[in-house]
Amino acid sequence: YDWKNQKLGREVPASMTRRRELPPTASRDELERELEALRRDVQRLQLEHDLLKKANELLKKDLGIDLRLLANREKTLLVDALRQIYALPELLTRLEFARSSYFYHRSLLGLDDQYAKLRQTIVSLFEANRNCYGYRRIHAALTRRGEQVSEKVVRRLMKQEQLIVATVKRRRYTSYQGELDAAPENLVNRDFHAARPNEKWLTDITEFQLPAGKVYLSPIIDCFDGLVVSWSVSTRPDAELVNTMLDAAIETISVSERPV
Known part of the structure; x- marks a missing residue:
């Protein structure tokens, strides 16, 4: 306004608007704290997404599954799959998995699997029969092929490989809802003959x-x-x-x- 008065005079109308008083801005430290909190939230959500994605890929689990309900062996597989991306304590905390339990199951996974070839055979039989064979029929098919293995081993291996037969339970229809009142008297007694119209x-x-x-x-x-x-x-x-x-x-x- 001073520059306008000097150059143009006070009688010239001013087209400029006065500057509004801006609200006080947050301090730099507070903004940095909020930014750090947002980064932690993003990292936590990304970890949640990656765990669910790996559970779907490795374990064939639904994306909405509760990760805390997984078996210790399944949690160990998830941790090993994501250790290159996330820190071990972070993964164990999210899965509520004890450190000692993780290393114990990791040592078991490191042992040679004596049923490695049998696992592949069971998966091939299951997929070749349109995912309809349970452990008893798989065991019978293995016996016909000369494989000497117990049903318990077949059932355990199928459970570990998530070979589950999908079944649909059908509810049988019935209109019976219980005796609501006393039964009426049997007037006809299965005599469906009538002597005249509009009698029965x-x-x-x-x-x-x-x-x-x-x-x-x-x-x-x-x-x-x-x-x-x-x-x-x-x-x-x-x-x-x-x-x-x-x-x-x-x-x-x-x-x-x-x-x-």
């Missing part, structure tokens, strides 16, 4: 499988001559389907008729 009626629900989906038919049939008194169709076997059929059947009879 029969009803049931039939399911039809169509290209567009399932359709349910609910009819009422007269025992006298097999006449279809009424019927209803729906895509769901619910109370509305039966009630609609029953209401239509009641409209066809007189006041004095009381069919069973």
Whole structure:
């Protein structure tokens, strides 16, 4: 403003805006502490990502698995795979793995595997049979090939190699929900013959499988001559389907008729 007044005069309007007071900025030490905390968080997340990725590659585990629930042998394999990138104490802390346990299992892994050839044979048999053979059938296949090994060894090796047969448990459908009330009296006693119309009626629900989906038919049939008194169709076997059929059947009879 002083420069403007000297060069242009005070009468010239000022187009400049006054400088706002900026809020006090954080000190350099505080910013460095925040930056260091962010770096640690990034490193921790990267370690978590690498552990899950290695668990998926080496152990065939799901990416959402809890790493603390892994077996000690599996944790040892993860630590060995990432020791070139991360420090050993950092890996052991994240996996909640004791240092002594790690070196013990590492020494066991360093021994010669007497079942190395058998492992390859079991994996080949499992994959050749579309991952459908359990340890009993694998053991039978090995016996036919002249391999003398117990079922327990086959089961242990298949467990270590994560050779698991995928099974789907199917729940059997049942409409029975328990006795809700006393059973009605058996008036018909399996005598489905009638002397006159509208004396005895029969009803049931039939399911039809169509290209567009399932359709349910609910009819009422007269025992006298097999006449279809009424019927209803729906895509769901619910109370509305039966009630609609029953209401239509009641409209066809007189006041004095009381069919069973």
